[in-house]
Amino acid sequence: MNADVLIVGGGIQGCATAYQLARRGVSVLVVEKDYIARHASGVNAGGVRLIGRDLAEVPLSRQSMRMWHTLDEELEADTGFRAKGLINIAADDADIAALNDRQQKMQALGYDHERIISRDELRERLPFVDPTCVGGAMSELDGYAIPYKATNAFRLAAERHGATFLEGTELAGLRRIGEAWLAATSRGDISAGTIVNCAGAWADRVAAMIGDNVPLSHAAPMLMITARMPHFASPVVGAVSRQLSFKQFENGTVLIGGGAKGFADRAANRTRLDYAKLAQASRTAIEFFPIMAKASINRMWAGLEAYMPDNLPVIGPAVNADRAFHAFGFSAHGFQMGPVVGKVMADLVLTGASDFDLSAFRIDRYDRKVL
Structure with a gap:
């Protein structure tokens, strides 16, 4: 199997990224070891919250809130979003x-x-x-949505644009061969030009396969x-x-x-x-x-959720490999940010840049600096 982009993880971040890439004509394949929205993205409280955000997250969260208010029309689906304040x-x-x-x-x-x-x-x-x-x-502006419905709305919209989702498919290994990534999965090998790690509570394992170490923990x-x-x-x-x-x-x-x-x-x-x-x-x-x-x-x-020590997510490129990107560690408040993270990841994949300052979300922010 081949694709331009392989996304690991079928939560809201992975599905939103698949949608944003597929609608721009990119061939996308998403592997999910269980089923779409099985873990954090399907069993959270569904809060669509801008209030109380860490200041580093506010610009992203504000844009995501604008997107939530028109998301049902864009995705042609009912996400369950209600702006109740x-x-x-x-x-x-x-x-x-x-x-x-x-x-x-x-x-x-x-x-x-x-x-x-x-x-x-x-x-x-x-x-x-x-x-x-x-x-x-x-x-x-705040409110709530229905997590399972919202995540699957992104999935269905991505599929309409040609994305492929493989559920029950676990990633076993990654190798960089020339200009491509070769992913070993429970359904066979997949070749892709780019890897996007949206693996939630398992994202540190995928990051290690890519070559990046990260202090991720998990909780329920x-x-x-x-x-x-x-x-x-x-x-x-x-x-x-x-x-x-x-x-x-x-x-x-x-x-x-x-x-x-x-x-x-x-x-x-x-x-x-x-x-x-x-x-x-x-x-x-x-x-x-x-x-x-x-x-x-x-x-x-x-549900199983991934946490970073500072409760801020990892959003951005890998530091030890080319054509690899991360979006994980949302520390039990990432559901609201799903729409904007999908756009940010697609922009990074296609242009190498984002409209937002992502420095607070670097995967290497805990690495000891050598002076």
């Missing part, structure tokens, strides 16, 4: 002080998409929030969803200093996250739940929304 709740005055400090930094850089809201506005927008909460920060963030409840919360909800990710869907179910992690067994390709941490996440949800004491949990799960 997102509120990070301030539980006390220390949280308000932290928000004021962040707002000063944001304004100095010309960013105005986050604004601080008062206790009264918080109560107006979230009538069932605990009355002791003192305010918060809000981004009107957990989520819970309730049975249907009367509608009480329209915006997506987070918290300034507590582990809370909270949204009520249009059908009344409530998704609860916040970063509590289960047990990740990458070698066995599976996760296990930590019920003590899930119980604490439930208590946190009740503290912020007492109505949640009446909720019945319908399902709980965890």
Whole structure:
């Protein structure tokens, strides 16, 4: 098998990159060892969040948010995107002080998409929030999408432009032969001019095959969803200093996250739940929304996610090989950035350059420099 570009990993980053390349006439082949959106891109909370981003991510995230607002029309599919706004709740005055400090930094850089809201506005927008909460920060642009639907919308759009996806196909090895990469897979050898590593929690292994070492770790963030409840919360909800990710869907179910992690067994390709941490996440949800004491949990799960030490992703070219690129390590907040990362990777593959400053996302940012 042959292709101009071989993408390793069928999450939202890999599928968006495949779409952006295929629509520009590039022959693309995506290998996924399980199935599309099997891990982080299919089982995350679906937050489409610009608020609270690391300052290095804001330019990318802003562009990605613009793309989300027209993505259904572009991909000719339902991604489940809903622009409901997102509120990070301030539980006390220390949280308000932290928000004021962040707002000063944001304004100095010309960013105005986050604004601080008062206790009264918080109560107006979230009538069932605990009355002791003192305010918060809000981004009107934010919302949520359905991860599995959004990832597969990119996949189907890429296929319409000629991309090929091989599920159940594991990468076993990579060799650079002349001007091409030879990939050994469970379905035979694949020859490609360019490799793009979007392998998520397994991306450090692919990077090592390419020749780049990276301090990637992996974990299993957990989520819970309730049975249907009367509608009480329209915006997506987070918290300034507590582990809370909270949204009520249009059908009344409530998704609860916040970063509590289960047990990740990458070698066995599976996760296990930590019920003590899930119980604490439930208590946190009740503290912020007492109505949640009446909720019945319908399902709980965890996905495998890749983390970098600074919680920033790797986006950019390989440093020890030609015609190889990386997009991984999104540290449980990469779903929203999928659309723009696909464009950035396609630009890098085709032109060697990007419209964005990617220096904060270099794969070698942890390498010791020799003076």
